Each structure stands twice: as C-alpha cells, then as structure tokens.
Amino acid sequence: MHxxxxxxxxxxxxISKVIDMFHTITPYGNRIKSTLQPYKVEEIELLMAxxxxxxxxxxxxxxxxxxxxxxxxxxxxxxxxIDLEIDYLEGKATLGSPMFFNLAKFLFIAARLGQKMQSxxxxxxxxxxxxxxxxxxxxxxxxxxxxxxxxxxxxxxxQNLVKELQKLESELNQVAxxxxxxxxxxxxxMEKDFFxxxxxVSKRDKGLIDKLxxxxxxxxxxxSFASVTFQRIKTLExxxxxxxxxxxxxxxxxxxxxxLDTLSEKTRQFLPYLKDLVDKIGRFDWLLAKAxxxxxxxxxVAKVNLKEKKLSITxxxxxxxxxxxxxxxxxxxxxxxxxxxGVAVLTGANMGGxxxxxxxxxxxxxxxxxxxxxxxxxxxxxxxxxxxxxxxxERDMVGLSSFxxxxxxxxxxxxxxxxxxxxxxxxxxxxTNPAEGAALARALxxxxxxxxxxxxxxxxxxxxxxxxxxxxxxxKGLKNLHDLPCVDDIYKNxxxxxxxxxxxxxxxxxxxxxxxxxxxxxxxxxxxxxxxxSSEEV
Amino acid sequence: xxxIKKKQYSSVSFIGMAKNVGKTTxxxxxxxxxxxxxxxxxxxxxxxxxxxxDAITGTEKPQILAAKDTLIASxxxxxxxxxxxxxxxxxxxxVSSLGxxxxxxxxxxxxxxxxxxxxxxxxxxxxxxxxxxxxxxVIVDGALDRTSSAAPETTDSTILSTGASLNxxxxxxxxxxxxxxxxxxxxxxxxxxxxxxxxxxxxxxxAESSLVIGEDDHIxxxxxxxxLGYEKHLLGFLKNQKIKYVYxxxxxxxxxxxxxxxxxxxxxxxxxxxxxxxxILVDYQxxxxxxxxxxxxxxxxxxNLIAVTCNPTSYxxxxxxxxxxxxxxAANLPGFTVVDLILGIxxxxxxxxxxxxxxxxxx
Numbered sequence: 001m002h003x004x005x006x007x008x009x010x011x012x013x014x015i016s017k018v019i020d021m022f023h024t025i026t027p028y029g030n031r032i033k034s035t036l037q038p039y040k041v042e043e044i045e046l047l048m049a050x051x052x053x054x055x056x057x058x059x060x061x062x063x064x065x066x067x068x069x070x071x072x073x074x075x076x077x078x079x080x081x082i083d084l085e086i087d088y089l090e091g092k093a094t095l096g097s098p099m100f101f102n103l104a105k106f107l108f109i110a111a112r113l114g115q116k117m118q119s120x121x122x123x124x125x126x127x128x129x130x131x132x133x134x135x136x137x138x139x140x141x142x143x144x145x146x147x148x149x150x151x152x153x154x155x156x157x158x159q160n161l162v163k164e165l166q167k168l169e170s171e172l173n174q175v176a177x178x179x180x181x182x183x184x185x186x187x188x189x190m191e192k193d194f195f196x197x198x199x200x201v202s203k204r205d206k207g208l209i210d211k212l213x214x215x216x217x218x219x220x221x222x223x224s225f226a227s228v229t230f231q232r233i234k235t236l237e238x239x240x241x242x243x244x245x246x247x248x249x250x251x252x253x254x255x256x257x258x259x260l261d262t263l264s265e266k267t268r269q270f271l272p273y274l275k276d277l278v279d280k281i282g283r284f285d286w287l288l289a290k291a292x293x294x295x296x297x298x299x300x301v302a303k304v305n306l307k308e309k310k311l312s313i314t315x316x317x318x319x320x321x322x323x324x325x326x327x328x329x330x331x332x333x334x335x336x337x338x339x340x341x342g343v344a345v346l347t348g349a350n351m352g353g354x355x356x357x358x359x360x361x362x363x364x365x366x367x368x369x370x371x372x373x374x375x376x377x378x379x380x381x382x383x384x385x386x387x388x389x390x391x392x393x394e395r396d397m398v399g400l401s402s403f404x405x406x407x408x409x410x411x412x413x414x415x416x417x418x419x420x421x422x423x424x425x426x427x428x429x430x431x432t433n434p435a436e437g438a439a440l441a442r443a444l445x446x447x448x449x450x451x452x453x454x455x456x457x458x459x460x461x462x463x464x465x466x467x468x469x470x471x472x473x474x475x476k477g478l479k480n481l482h483d484l485p486c487v488d489d490i491y492k493n494x495x496x497x498x499x500x501x502x503x504x505x506x507x508x509x510x511x512x513x514x515x516x517x518x519x520x521x522x523x524x525x526x527x528x529x530x531x532x533x534s535s536e537e538v
Numbered sequence: 539x540x541x542i543k544k545k546q547y548s549s550v551s552f553i554g555m556a557k558n559v560g561k562t563t564x565x566x567x568x569x570x571x572x573x574x575x576x577x578x579x580x581x582x583x584x585x586x587x588x589x590x591x592d593a594i595t596g597t598e599k600p601q602i603l604a605a606k607d608t609l610i611a612s613x614x615x616x617x618x619x620x621x622x623x624x625x626x627x628x629x630x631x632x633v634s635s636l637g638x639x640x641x642x643x644x645x646x647x648x649x650x651x652x653x654x655x656x657x658x659x660x661x662x663x664x665x666x667x668x669x670x671x672x673x674x675x676v677i678v679d680g681a682l683d684r685t686s687s688a689a690p691e692t693t694d695s696t697i698l699s700t701g702a703s704l705n706x707x708x709x710x711x712x713x714x715x716x717x718x719x720x721x722x723x724x725x726x727x728x729x730x731x732x733x734x735x736x737x738x739x740x741x742x743x744x745a746e747s748s749l750v751i752g753e754d755d756h757i758x759x760x761x762x763x764x765x766l767g768y769e770k771h772l773l774g775f776l777k778n779q780k781i782k783y784v785y786x787x788x789x790x791x792x793x794x795x796x797x798x799x800x801x802x803x804x805x806x807x808x809x810x811x812x813x814x815x816x817x818i819l820v821d822y823q824x825x826x827x828x829x830x831x832x833x834x835x836x837x838x839x840x841x842n843l844i845a846v847t848c849n850p851t852s853y854x855x856x857x858x859x860x861x862x863x864x865x866x867x868a869a870n871l872p873g874f875t876v877v878d879l880i881l882g883i884x885x886x887x888x889x890x891x892x893x894x895x896x897x898x899x900x901x
C-alpha cells in the first residue's frame with residue numbers, strides 16, 4: 001500500500017502552510033485540522049459528501065451577516081476541552097467539582113451554539129445537527145449559567161447538615177467574640193484587639209505583661225526579645241462547639257464524596273451523547289473554518305468527475321504565494337490548465353514561474369483531495385490515487401547526490417505507473433550532463449506517455465518538445481514585447497499565463513534576454529550570442 | 539482599609555522585602571477587615587500561597603481563611619485541596635503547573651489554598667474576570683521579592699511588607715526599606731513638568747526592547763532584552779551624541795547605575811526611565827550613591843504604594859524593639875503610613891525633607 005503524497009511531496013508543496021490558513025477555534029477543530037489526510041479513491045463517496053456540505057456552508061456564510069459569524073466564533077472560543085472528563089467517565093472514575101464544571105460549561109456553550117444555529121436555520125443546510133439532551137442538562141443543573149457547586153446536589157439530609165453547621169459556626173463565633181470582649185473589658189484593654197485569637201504585648205509594658213500573666217484564661221504562646229504573645233484559653237463551651245463543627249464537617253465531606261460518586265455514575269450513561277457532541281462541535285468548527293477561508297480568499301468547491309480521467313483548473317491561484325503577492329500590492333496571474341492521462345511538457349523562460357505553476361497544480365489538487373475549498377475559479381478532477389512532486393530546488397544532501405535521489409524517486413513512481421496519479425516533474429534529469437540528461441528524460445517521458453499517470457514536466461531540453469504525442473504548454477513570457485522594458489518593468493511586463501503551442505515550437509530563448517535585463521555585462525552576452533549561433537549552425 | 543474604600547482602589551497587591559516579613563499576615567489582616575465590613579472581594583496570588591508550611595524555610599505560615607461569597611482565583615489542584623466549599627464560576631482560560639485556573643465563589647467558609655499565576659499579564663485579565671463577577675476589590679498576594687516585581691503592575695495600589703528577617707541590624711533594615719520605597723515610588727514620566735512628547739511616551743509604552751532616545755525624540759538605538767549588553771552599547775554612544783532618555787525594559791542592575799555615576803557630567807541631562815520601580819535590583823548603598831551622583835530617574839509605570847507593614851520579629855526568633863522599629867521606619871519614610879499589625883502600632887510622619895527633594899534637585 002502506498003501513501004497519497006509520495007517521497008517528500010508534502011514538504012515540497014508546503015501543505016502545512018496552506019492548512020495554517022484555515023483558522024479553527026476549538027481544540028476539537030484543531031485536532032481535525034492537524035490530522036488532516038487526503039481521501040483515498042475508495043472513500044470517494046465521503047469526499048463528495050464533504051464537498052457538498054462545504055458548498056452549502058459557503059453559500060450560507062455568504063448570506064448571513066458578518067456579525068453572526070463573529071458571534072459564533074466567540075461561542076466556539078469558550079468551548080472547554082473535556083477529554084479528561086470523558087477519560088474519567090470511560091474509566092469509571094469519580095469526577096471532581098472542576099471536572100463537572102468543565103462538563104457543564106461545555107454543555108452550556110454547546111446548547112447555546114445549537115440554539116443559535118437553529119435560529120438562523122443552519123440545520124437546513126447541514127447534517128451536523130446536535131440537540132441538547134434534556135435529561136443530562138437537568139442532571140447537572142444546567143439552566144441559565146454553568147457554574148458548579150456540589151452543595152446544589154445535596155439531599156435533604158445534606159441541606160440540614162449545612163444549616164446546622166452554619167448555626168454552630170455562628171454560635172462559636174459569637175461565644176469567642178463575647179469571651180474576647182469580656183476579657184478585654186476586665187483587663188481594661190478596650191483599645192486593644194485580639195488578632196487570630198492572640199494578643200501581643202510589647203515588653204516595654206511590664207505592668208501589663210505581669211497582669212496578663214496572672215489572668216487564668218490567657219497563656220503565653222510565643223515570646224520574643226521585644227514582645228510576648230498571649231493565647232486565650234478556650235472555654236469548655238467553645239471546645240464542645242468546635243468538636244461539633246468538625247463532626248458536621250466530616251459528615252458533610254463524606255456526603256459530598258458520595259454525591260460526586262452518584263453524579264459521576266449517572267453522567268456516565270450519557271457518554272455516547274458526549275462523545276458525539278464533541279465530534280460534531282469539532283466538525284462544525286472545521287466546516288466553519290473552511291467556509292470562512294472560501295469567502296476570504298474567493299475559493300470554490302471543486303467538482304468531482306468520475307467519468308473522465310482529467311484535472312482541469314481555471315483561474316487557479318497558489319494560496320500562499322497569492323496572499324503574499326497581494327500583501328505587496330501585486331497579483332498572482334491565475335493559472336488555467338487542463339491535464340489528462342499522458343505527458344504534458346511545460347516550457348518557458350527563466351523566472352517564468354514554471355516551478356510555481358507545478359506547485360500550484362499540486363497544491364490545488366492536494367486541497368481538493370483533502371476536502372478543502374480551492375483558490376481557483378473552478379477545478380474539475382477525477383480523484384487521484386497518489387501524487388508526486390519532484391525536488392524543485394537543489395538541497396544539501398547527505399548520501400545520494402541530487403541525481404541519485406531523483407532516479408530513486410522515479411523508480412518508485414514507475415512502479416505505480418498503472419495507477420491514476422499526478423506526477424509533477426521539475427527540470428527532469430537536470431542533475432547530470434545535458435546530452436545524457438536529455439536522452440534519459442526523453443526515454444522516461446516515452447514510458448510515462450503510455451502510463452495511466454497524469455504527468456506535467458518542466459524542461460529546458462529542446463528535444464523533449466518535438467514528440468507530437470506530448471502536449472506542449474508554454475509560459476507566454478516576454479516574447480510578445482518588441483522592445484525590452486527597463487529592469488523595473490520586468491515583472492509587470494512578464495506574462496505568466498500559459499498557452500498550448502505546437503510540437504514544432506522550441507523552448508523559448510529568453511535566458512539571454514532575462515540576463516541582460518538583470519544587468520549582466522554586455523560583452524559577456526555578446527560572446528554568449530556568438531557561441532549560441534555557432535552551436536545552432538552545427 | 540479606610541484608605542482603600544475612600545479612594546476606591548479596585549485592586550491591591552502585597553509585596554515583601556524578604557521571606558517572613560509578615561506579608562501574608564498583612565494580606566490576611568486586610569481580608570479580615572473586608573470580611574468584617576462585608577466588602578465584596580476577590581483574591582489571587584502571584585505565587586503559591588496558603589500552604590500550611592512554608593515551602594522554602596519550613597516555618598509555619600498563616601493559612602488563608604476565606605469568608606462566604608469571597609471570590610478566589612486558583613488552580614484546580616489547589617481548589618481541590620481547600621477546606622472551604624467552593625462554587626466554580628468560570629475558567630480563566632489559563633493553565634498553570636497546578637492545573638487550569640478557575641474563579642470560584644466561597645459558598646461555605648474555610649481555609650483555602652491560593653495558587654494563581656506568576657504572570658502579570660494573565661493576572662490583569664484574571665482581575666478583570668473577578669471584577670466582572672462582582673468583586674469590588676481584588677487582593678493580589680505577591681511572591682518572593684524578585685518575582686513579585688510583577689505584582690504592582692497588575693494592581694492600582696500596593697502594600698509593602700518589611701521586617702527583621704531582612705537583616706539582624708535594625709538600621710540596615712530601615713535603610714534597605716527606605717531605598718526600596720524610593721525605588722517603588724519613583725516619579726512617573728507622565729508628569730507634565732517633564733515636557734515629554736506624547737510620541738516619545740507612546741514609543742516607550744510600546745517598546746519591546748530597551749531604548750536610547752536622542753535630543754530630537756528619535757530612537758537612536760534599541761537594545762535587546764539581555765541586560766548584560768546595555769553597558770557596552772551605552773558607553774559607545776556617550777561620547778558622540780546627546781541622549782535625552784535611556785529606557786530600560788527589564789531589570790536595572792548595579793553596573794548600569796554605575797555608568798551614570800561614572801559619567802554624571804555627560805549624562806546630567808539624560809533621564810533614566812525604568813519600566814517600574816520594582817525592576818530596580820540594587821542594594822541601598824549602590825542606590826544612595828546613584829541618587830547623589832545622578833538621580834535623574836523616572837518610572838514609566840508608577841506604583842501606588844499606600845502603606846508599609848513591618849514585623850519586628852525575624853524567623854530566627856530575635857526581634858527589634860517594636861516601637862523603635864516603627865518610629866525609625868516612619869522617620870525614614872515620610873508621607874507613608876507604617877504599621878505593625880500584630881502590636882497595633884501605627885505612625886505616619888509628614889512630608890517634609892522628602893526624598894523627592896533629592897530627586898528634583900537634580901532636574
């Protein structure tokens with residue numbers, strides 16, 4: 001079994017950068033985003049369903065006011081993670097208060113979100129409907145807030161104990177206050193006050209210290225160089241009350257752990273509902289992220305064509321490069337191309353954007369096959385079984401040379417030549433001498449021409465374009481211009497659009513023109529032209 | 539307490555000069571006052587508080603007793619360990635090493651363990667959440683001295699605790715405390731008397747790094763965050779250009795102040811701006827030397843110090859004469875209320891011979 005993206009294709013396309021342009025909000029949406037995989041050919045039904053749902057969502061987002069989207073995003077932002085709670089429920093463990101709080105908040109936000117989407121008739125266009133479970137919500141006392149207090153779940157006995165505790169504590173407080181005040185009055189110390197049951201006196205006040213030492217209801221608890229701290233001895237009544245307080249507290253704490261046990265047990269019955277809700281919220285978040293992306297980047301939903309093996313792109317834009325160009329105030333020339341089984345050759349001047357074209361084709365296909373909206377006017381495709389993009393730049397490699405690595409990768413692709421795969425080859429066999437390289441490239445393309453693959457290859461080798469069976473695409477480039485523009489105008493005047501040319505058309509002779517525009521020494525260029533002429537005469 | 543009510547401060551932080559100077563006692567004292575007056579409060583901590591035994595010195599530490607309806611911001615682990623019965627109201631969205639941080643309301647009084655966050659930025663958000671849930675005053679306990687430099691930034695008033703644990707000689711404790719108070723209450727650069735252009739002020743507030751600003755209010759140099767590099771950079775500029783401000787975004791250490799001492803003639807019109815006074819990490823001797831030689835120093839974010847509490851007994855068991863200690867502190871801290879909460883001694887000396895004279899005389 002092979003992967004969809006072969007041999008480092010994913011890294012070379014920099015797919016993660018594209019995926020980062022989709023802004024999920026919840027941890028559950030993030031999870032779907034970070035584990036995103038392309039659909040396999042046998043999952044085609046799922047892909048079609050996802051694309052259909054996406055199309056509806058995009059239409060929906062276009063209709064509703066922007067403020068509503070922000071409102072929904074704000075709600076999603078508050079969704080807590082309840083993985084640990086679900087683990088606890090599955091493991092039959094008892095949940096504590098913070099965990100029940102998390103569950104309550106999760107359910108509360110989910111219900112509000114559900115109601116919101118209901119009110120704007122979202123469910124009419126989506127299968128992602130969820131309802132709030134009356135029984136679970138009343139079990140956890142979720143009404144108009146999501147706070148959690150264990151005392152709210154206590155039975156009559158518990159409530160009575162709480163009342164008793166309050167009574168005892170206030171009684172104890174009163175007795176202690178009374179005792180403290182009585183003592184201060186007796187000792188004629190009304191200007192002083194007890195601090196946490198103690199009275200600290202400076203040693204300068206010898207008389208007072210002597211007086212306090214004789215007071216039977218006080219004892220020295222701490223003495224330092226400068227002061228003496230007295231602790232009041234508690235009365236029998238106070239001790240009895242304290243004892244009762246701790247008894248009631250112990251009883252309450254036993255009851256509280258029983259409440260948590262029971263509540264955990266009861267909540268466990270709703271585990272399937274909770275898991276389903278988590279799944280739906282994640283998918284909803286992900287769907288929203290895709291639809292918002294589509295609106296922001298004018299992206300569309302691709303059409304699946306099961307009848308014909310083809311990939312056709314109209315007005316395609318590289319999402320990352322396009323966005324960067326836009327930031328700089330430039331535009332990405334939309335790419336239109338149609339590919340089928342067999343080989344298409346792409347030629348064009350240096351700097352003509354051939355590599356970007358390859359990457360754009362690759363990325364757009366990767367996006368549709370992962371169920372994402374595409375940055376193109378339209379894309380129609382027959383779902384592929386794999387895709388491959390060759391190395392597009394020289395890299396520092398350990399071990400194999402770049403030529404060696406290329407051959408090794410091609411070997412693997414050739415094993416899959418009977419499958420419908422997209423093969424994008426940049427400067428085939430460039431890593432060796434031109435004569436042998438051209439010969440090898442031609443042989444490879446002959447083989448691919450008879451394969452089931454869809455191959456797009458960029459090249460500078462003239463010989464490759466002469467095969468009449470191959471389709472020859474060319475970057476329009478500078479050839480339409482009579483006069484050379486100045487260096488600054490080079491990008492503006494360069495036509496990055498593609499056109500089909502006949503097999504007799506040669507690879508464009510733009511290299512010297514481009515070199516001159518960038519300011520290479522005229523003498524060298526003159527010499528180069530002489531060499532070129534003599535080699536063509538030969 | 540009355541000052542807080544009168545001036546309507548909405549948050550107060552506690553910082554200590556050292557461990558065991560009675561910071562938590564002061565914290566608890568204010569809590570008790572609020573409970574007695576039924577003042578709705580929220581409490582949070584920049585360190586980890588409320589444990590029975592102090593994690594560093596092993597001495598007994600007061601626990602925090604929270605009354606009914608108090609709001610607390612604490613991590614999950616600490617919430618589970620508290621003996622008070624808590625209703626969890628909201629999660630703050632922040633997670634600490636002790637779990638997610640929640641805001642809870644005390645439904646049944648008891649002892650609580652408080653562990654919120656050491657981050658000033660997060661604390662500011664958490665204070666807002668507690669205010670939103672009804673706290674009129676949020677009380678923030680700072681952590682150990684160095685880390686608590688963040689504390690005053692988060693609140694609109696601050697209380698400093700000092701005590702015998704700092705040093706066994708009383709006059710050293712007093713001098714150290716006085717220097718610290720001077721640092722904490724440096725005049726703000728926002729005052730109109732300084733003729734700071736609003737664009738410069740904006741630059742300073744937005745600065746991610748330390749800046750050197752020239753005569754024409756333009757940034758000459760932005761220095762990276764490592765304070766080690768400052769000295770070299772600064773010395774290079776001294777000879778050639780007039781520098782109006784030097785802004786240090788981070789800790790101010792002795793070697794930096796020494797540059798100002800050594801070049802006091804060239805730099806006499808240069809204002810040293812620090813983020814807040816708590817970022818100054820020099821001892822009182824170095825500080826005094828700097829004040830006398832240069833002293834043209836301002837804080838970007840002023841700290842509103844409202845009182846100093848003192849504890850005459852050290853963790854070693856020895857003690858200063860309590861009245862003398864309070865008197866000496868008050869004499870050296872004119873304009874500030876100095877209070878020994880345990881013995882109930884309170885002093886406040888009027889604002890004459892104020893140390894600001896020393897500062898302003900250099901302007």
